[in-house]
Amino acid sequence: MGIINFFKNQLSQVIEWKDQSADLLVYKFRSDNDEIKNASKLIVAPGQGAIILYEGKVSDVIDTPGIYNLETDNHSFITTLTKLRTAFESEHKLKIYFYRTAESVNQNWGTSQAIKYVDPIYKFPVELGANGNFSFKISSATHLFQEIVGAKDFYTTAEAKQVIQNRFPQTMSTYLATSSISYQTIDSQLGTLSMGLKEQLNVELQNLGFELTDFKLNGTIFDADTKERINKIADITADALAAKEGGLNYVELEKLKALRDAARNEGGLAGAGLQLGVGMELGKTFNDQKVQIINNDPNTDPVVQLQKLKLLLNEDIITQAEFDEKKKGWLEKL
Template identity: 45%
Template sequence: MNIKNQLRSVIQWENPQQDQLFIKFTDNGDEIKNASKLIIGPGQGCLFTYEGKIEAIFEEEGLYDLKTDNIPFLTTIKKFITFFGDAESEHKTGLWFYKKTDMLNIRWGTRSPIKYDDPVYTFPVRLRTFGNYSIKITEPKNFFTQVVGGLELFTVEEIQEIFVSRIVQPITNYLANAKFSYAEIDSNVNEIANYSKKNTEAIFKELGFQLLDFRIEGTSFDDDTEKRIGRIADVNAEVQAAKLAGLDYTKIEQLKALRDAAKNEGGIAGIGAGLGAGMQVGSMMGMGQNVNTPNQSQNQAQQNTNDPLEKLKKLKEMFEIELISEEEYKNKKQEILKDL
């Protein structure tokens, strides 16, 4: 707080900083006691307190003559200042200037993830959100008594803590009831923001300020949620690949098992035996059209294994879904063709 030395009888808030919401005039007691004029600049207001109580609020900008203006509360203020404005007096007075203008684009973000159950994937997810909001002090008395609490300086940073602590719960409640899945969050951030603003306006009004706007700029999920979703996406991708290859997912998993078995049995040379084993597994799982006896299934599997056309067909399927390399495919194909 600055005051011009050459105008010791004038009290005003000079050079207000962008992050200042409330600030107390704290110059010498003599300057308060001897003051004859109070200047309220554009976008400013001022509270006068006596012994901890708000005695008057200046909401209109302009020059107030504390000695001659025929305004009852100004006369009372001057009386308090004249007789009790001395810093050594037991009767304490105070002047707090506050910002009336809109405070725009204040940053916010959740301190901890918002937890709720994903309705599609049916497991708990943890969501972080961030954005910005704008506020305006509309009830300075409420703001001073419930938020500022007599502090000599109250900044935007301090209101951020109050704001976040009250905005998170409405967001949590909305997500729990809206049933947005992991993939739907980003497309519904405006709806979430509008609901949160609407359901917190009354809370902030009681504290003395109006929530002008509230925006969610981005979201992110915790690492555990991302890993779970990643695993599900991988499975879905494999299912789609199987459909494109004309196979079902069970067949893909069977072929993967055969690939691993072939590696354990000495590489590509073990494919024939693996295919035979795979046919037996498929028959046991009911993949065949007929239910055969164990001997019949074994004979059928052996015949399919020895059939060159069947071998070529299976080999091509394995190549198309990238279970074997192009070189392995060509080499094995030549081996099978030589046996024809």
């Protein structure tokens, strides 16, 4: 069997990547001593390409399906049988690496670290996670082979996915910081974000020999600190709307709330003022504010006054009895 195999290895070969797996991006064709004989046939199937590495250098890249003749210095019998001093091994090494030209589709991704940027409207730091899916392909087989794969016999889709996905967080942070998209509208602009991020990511990925053919940002989730900041803004917004409905501005509403808290304090208005560091004068200011809002000026619009009374009741600044008494008086003026 040994002598039969020896002579069999001197014959021209048919070289092809059979049973191509979607899990592999690059696959080295196995050949004894990397001595592919002259006049061997190389078959490149659809969805495949081939890198020819001859005498240590990339001599050709084939990206079109077809059958190709190989011309090397490894002539059958003559080359091998004259290499007695090198144990019948030729120094004319020819290696063939097949690579996947078809897209690798529907690769799920999620950020393993927080994406950080400053909200362009509210100017507070935002941290969020994101997820989606993407498709990619090899855009430069030579660059990928020389810079990433090297001398490995195979390179998997999973390895490429990890390399690509590691570029997502920093690119997304930079893009969000310069896109003027607030946390309030981020979920409504996922499509726009996806297209912009794909363009930005491809600028970087081309240096690795890859290209995103599709990229989707499907959802985001804010971290706990960001949610707390968002809730505070939501509360302030709701209070501002409530104040507007009652004919007040936000500052006036906050004064009324302070008045309510002072009224509940054991020390009364004076005690509340001392706690806030403004002394007795603060209590007087709040008290004047309350009188102003619930006064019975005959020239004041009764509807506006009723709205203010309702706001005072909702904020527990006046009691239900006080509200009913004042409401009766304003209703009589309608």
